[in-house]
Amino acid sequence: MHAYEAKFRRRVSAALLRLRSASPFFASLALFARIELDESAPTAQTNGRDIWFNPDFGRNLGANEFEAVLLHEVLHAALLHVPRRGTREPVLWNIAADIVVNGIIAGETKLKLPVGALRDRDWEKFHVEEVYDLLIRHPQRVPILQWNDLRLDARGGTGDGSDLETYWRHAREQAATLARAHGKVPAGMKREFGALGASKLDWRSYLWRFLVRTPVDFQGFDRRFIGRGLYLENLEGETLRVLACVDTSGSIDSALITQFLSEVAGILRAYPHLQCDLYFADAALDGPHPLSLYGDFPVPRGGGGTDFRPFFRVASEEESSVCVYLTDGFGSFPDAEPPNAVLWCVAPGGLEDEAFPFGEIVRLNG
Numbered sequence: 155m156h157a158y159e160a161k162f163r164r165r166v167s168a169a170l171l172r173l174r175s176a177s178p179f180f181a182s183l184a185l186f187a188r189i190e191l192d193e194s195a196p197t198a199q200t201n202g203r204d205i206w207f208n209p210d211f212g213r214n215l216g217a218n219e220f221e222a223v224l225l226h227e228v229l230h231a232a233l234l235h236v237p238r239r240g241t242r243e244p245v246l247w248n249i250a251a252d253i254v255v256n257g258i259i260a261g262e263t264k265l266k267l268p269v270g271a272l273r274d275r276d277w278e279k280f281h282v283e284e285v286y287d288l289l290i291r292h293p294q295r296v297p298i299l300q301w302n303d304l305r306l307d308a309r310g311g312t313g314d315g316s317d318l319e320t321y322w323r324h325a326r327e328q329a330a331t332l333a334r335a336h337g338k339v340p341a342g343m344k345r346e347f348g349a350l351g352a353s354k355l356d357w358r359s360y361l362w363r364f365l366v367r368t369p370v371d372f373q374g375f376d377r378r379f380i381g382r383g384l385y386l387e388n389l390e391g392e393t394l395r396v397l398a399c400v401d402t403s404g405s406i407d408s409a410l411i412t413q414f415l416s417e418v419a420g421i422l423r424a425y426p427h428l429q430c431d432l433y434f435a436d437a438a439l440d441g442p443h444p445l446s447l448y449g450d451f452p453v454p455r456g457g458g459g460t461d462f463r464p465f466f467r468v469a470s471e472e473e474s475s476v477c478v479y480l481t482d483g484f485g486s487f488p489d490a491e492p493p494n495a496v497l498w499c500v501a502p503g504g505l506e507d508e509a510f511p512f513g514e515i516v517r518l519n520g
Contacts, residue, residue, distance in 0.1 A: 182329035202236030222265035250285035262340040401481035402456025403436040414480040439464040460485030
């Protein structure tokens, strides 16, 4: 092991030098990962910060393949694929993350991915969360995962997700600065960066109880995948309808509207059978705008005073829906509680919880 370890160190150094010539951005990211040997790793793995190679696996890779696998694990870590999983099924999440990462490597480098590396040229341009949802919707396209390379336990002392987010944000900023001086940030990475600043809230957890009768009812799981360790939420016959309203009054600046729309995008990604109509509201109401996971958002309209009543008058006509109102909470409320389930998504510094006359409150962190 010791003799190979010295050879492994030289091989990693050589790979980083070649990667620096090909892509300063990717090479800079790789410098932030600790790369070690680990006989217990099946192939190569990451816990979100550190990377491990099985000695036999690494020994059998050609130089170009070794660089591709090394970069594959670096991108998993830098794009926060470990903490971004949340409560999603781990094997299916690993498949989705592999599809995205391998698409970036194939599109942005000349590296050769090993035989068996997962590719889906139709889906690899999407964010990992989107690919995961597509795999749920199209189970016939779920490939076999040969290398489970996301180590989702606490091994390696990575800390919590916020620690990793800060660590890799710093790494990405340094890599982007270097890349701008010597070329550009790879386009595939820009796409994934968009997902990193997306929804701050776990909408799967918030919306779960409205989607199924009871969270311990496993009747809706697709049993075709049980033999492969995949328990997918098929949720037969269950469709959740969400009416989302974004406060566009004068007290809401453009940055906060952008964050609100990121939360709406998070709602869309929460479940495959979810339908969502978007409204904008100040004192007047603009909408509905039916949304789809891959469509563009309409241009926000508003800038006046805040009145919650027009939205809830419309929403009360659809009693089976869930209302999500994204606001600072300062406005005119209806006199009577609407028949809908209501979630208030409240901006930092917004109205205190006890001042809301109805509904549940979730708060965005600053």
